[in-house]
Amino acid sequence: MSEMTDRKKLYIETYGCQMNVADSEVVISLMQEQGYEVTERMEEASLILVNTCSIRENAEQRIWGRLDVFRQQKEKRPGTRIGVIGCMAERLKEDLLKREKAVDLVVGPDAYRALPGLVEQVESGQNGVNTILSREETYGDIMPVRTGANNISAFISIMRGCNNMCTYCIVPYVRGRERSRDPQTIFREVETLAQAGYREVTLIGQNVDSYRWRTNDGRSYPFAWLLEQVAQIDSRLRIRFSTSHPKDLSDRVLEVMARYPNICRHIHLPVQSGSTKVLKAMNRGYTREWYLNRIDAIRSHLPDAQITTDIMAGFCSENEDDHRQTLSLMEYVEYDFAYMFKYSERPGTRAARKMEDDVPEQTKKKRLQEIIDLQNKISAAVKQKAVGKTFEVLVEGSSKKSSQQLSGRNSQNQVVVFPKGNQQVGDFVQVRIDQATPGTLIGNQVESK
Numbered sequence: 001m002s003e004m005t006d007r008k009k010l011y012i013e014t015y016g017c018q019m020n021v022a023d024s025e026v027v028i029s030l031m032q033e034q035g036y037e038v039t040e041r042m043e044e045a046s047l048i049l050v051n052t053c054s055i056r057e058n059a060e061q062r063i064w065g066r067l068d069v070f071r072q073q074k075e076k077r078p079g080t081r082i083g084v085i086g087c088m089a090e091r092l093k094e095d096l097l098k099r100e101k102a103v104d105l106v107v108g109p110d111a112y113r114a115l116p117g118l119v120e121q122v123e124s125g126q127n128g129v130n131t132i133l134s135r136e137e138t139y140g141d142i143m144p145v146r147t148g149a150n151n152i153s154a155f156i157s158i159m160r161g162c163n164n165m166c167t168y169c170i171v172p173y174v175r176g177r178e179r180s181r182d183p184q185t186i187f188r189e190v191e192t193l194a195q196a197g198y199r200e201v202t203l204i205g206q207n208v209d210s211y212r213w214r215t216n217d218g219r220s221y222p223f224a225w226l227l228e229q230v231a232q233i234d235s236r237l238r239i240r241f242s243t244s245h246p247k248d249l250s251d252r253v254l255e256v257m258a259r260y261p262n263i264c265r266h267i268h269l270p271v272q273s274g275s276t277k278v279l280k281a282m283n284r285g286y287t288r289e290w291y292l293n294r295i296d297a298i299r300s301h302l303p304d305a306q307i308t309t310d311i312m313a314g315f316c317s318e319n320e321d322d323h324r325q326t327l328s329l330m331e332y333v334e335y336d337f338a339y340m341f342k343y344s345e346r347p348g349t350r351a352a353r354k355m356e357d358d359v360p361e362q363t364k365k366k367r368l369q370e371i372i373d374l375q376n377k378i379s380a381a382v383k384q385k386a387v388g389k390t391f392e393v394l395v396e397g398s399s400k401k402s403s404q405q406l407s408g409r410n411s412q413n414q415v416v417v418f419p420k421g422n423q424q425v426g427d428f429v430q431v432r433i434d435q436a437t438p439g440t441l442i443g444n445q446v447e448s449k
């Protein structure tokens with residue numbers, strides 16, 4: 001028939017968090033089994049998929065912009081099919097087809113196994129929609145096709161969904177109930193990656209601390225257990241994990257980290273706000289004092305760890321005093337890095353239904369800017385403290401700025417740049433830090449490999 005049908009080429013773009021990156025790797029695996037070949041060039045694709053994020057309004061706006069581009073592509077090459085997958089597909093369902101006529105396919109995060117069948121359905125002239133959420137699906141048996149820039153670092157999804165119901169958050173609605181993946185499939189994936197020469201794996205989930213594998217005989221295995229098992233697979237394999245939830249981060253996890261040098265000295269612990277009143281309105285399940293207690297616990301178990309966070313400015317009812325409390329908490333913790341956002345109301349969430357988005361846009365902007373300015377100062381000071389120290393760095397590639405420089409990260413997840421010699425991507429090298437910027441440590445290798 002047409003050249004379209006013999007050349008099954010998939011072009012995929014991924015937005016949003018690490019979970020989506022991992023999911024796209026599962027989708028590619030499923031589509032390759034159907035004879036699809038992945039292409040980096042949209043112009044030659046027979047199927048364009050966009051894996052989407054709904055977390056803030058501007059995340060969705062960006063996707064609409066991309067859909068304009070894909071529609072133009074389809075106008076040029078009419079056989080091209082367009083699929084929207086992921087969180088925005090789940091949120092908007094069939095409405096997406098109505099709002100953007102060029103879209104053929106809408107598939108939610110728990111329905112990727114149905115994707116090949118739906119694509120066939122589209123080929124026969126119908127639309128394909130599946131946004132059914134599952135209580136069990138973890139794609140545990142599917143070996144993802146890695147898409148990272150190098151073959152040394154990979155994400156491994158250990159759980160899906162979220163039961164926390166933070167009042168501002170769309171994730172529980174678009175990702176469904178929380179479920180943990182069978183640990184045996186996780187171990188197998190880690191072993192396969194280690195054998196293939198990978199040097200680092202990151203265990204990911206919306207709240208990794210609530211990982212719990214339950215067996216039929218009533219036993220259950222928490223995240224601290226999983227982390228320890230994974231750390232024992234290969235002592236030269238770096239282990240990272242994300243995201244930790246302050247209400248669930250246990251001392252047991254910190255103790256496991258302290259015992260295994262290959263578990264990286266970095267904890268991403270989103271605080272959102274420094275005000276107990278606002279945290280309560282967010283339904284975060286902890287107070288300012290509890291959060292600071294967790295920080296103190298990290299500092300005492302892991303004195304050399306770096307802590308990073310997410311902070312949101314201008315949530316419902318936040319006043320100037322609440323905002324000051326966020327700033328003072330930031331000074332206390334001394335985050336190495338933070339993702340910082342303005343609150344964006346998401347339709348259907350409890351905040352959208354029950355609370356007034358009462359902080360004026362100008363005030364949100366001003367508070368966010370104060371948060372960003374303070375964090376820049378803190379990041380600079382934290383990085384400065386690393387000057388004179390020596391770190392083991394996993395080489396990841398050339399630095400963004402110069403091909404004469406290599407770039408990698410230390411165990412603390414700080415980016416380290418140093419002059420290129422005969423080191424290879426995937427090597428661990430000792431680097432002494434001579435200089436620092438708020439985002440990068442700059443140094444020299446101090447030992448031959």
Ligand code: SAH
Nearest residue numbers: 168169206243270310311312341342343344
């Ligand atoms: N599961 C993780 C976070 C997932 S979303 C956790 O609980 O920490 C990533 C970040 O996006 C959140 O930490 C929060 O800071 C931000 N975010 C979530 N919903 C938001 C909203 N409606 N408006 C602005 N930022 C939001």
Ligand code: SF4
Nearest residue numbers: 162164165166169171
């Ligand atoms: Fe959203 Fe809260 Fe779940 Fe994180 S823990 S994904 S912020 S509901």
Ligand code: F3S
Nearest residue numbers: 016017053054055087
């Ligand atoms: Fe976005 Fe979905 Fe992740 S809403 S942040 S891609 S879970």
